[in-house]
Amino acid sequence: MPDDVGTPTAKPTIWERVVDDLAYAYDGVFSRQAVQRAVTEARESLEPVSKIPDYLPILATRHAKEQLQAAAQADGRIAKQVPEILFVCVHNAGRSQIAAALAEHLSAGRVHVRSAGSAPTGELNPSTITVLRERGIDLAEAYPKPLSDSVVQAADVIVTMGCGDACPIYPGKRYLDWDVADPAGQPLEVVRDIRDDIQARVTALLRDLDL
Incomplete structure (x- = not known):
């Protein structure tokens, strides 16, 4: 047996x-340092509201990737192939998730959609999931995401729903504020009405964008 068997190489952590x-x-x-920064920021923003710690690396990966993609689009490093719509509400657990899911579904890939919250919660409103499933839309991979400058700068149209002044204003962007009821704590029948209200608004927006 050789005297020197070498030093075992430590396995990389999940992060x-x-x-x-x-x-x-x-x-x-992006440099590795920029990627590291995006991952750290994603982890720190989602960890306080993450209900299931085992899912945190998956969600942080998705969020970091989305932030990097948005930053690259905003800086012109990656060209946008289709218009970008950002839907924003306070918790990103109801209204903005409904709007984003409907816009993605109705546009059939002719627009890229993001959603975010000024104070996101840890999980989606269960009624939101139910009323969208009734329309054949699955939110299995959706999760509340914090609002960032990158996603605002990457968007062509920013639609706010009850988040007040939390959304930063940038020149050259189109801003809309929709007065839509919050589905939180509402019975399913009311949430269905909210869904239908949002769908009518989304349909009108897509038509206005010639999509």
């Missing part, structure tokens, strides 16, 4: 693997 994967995906667009 190091997340950074490795995203750094590879965005090679030539």
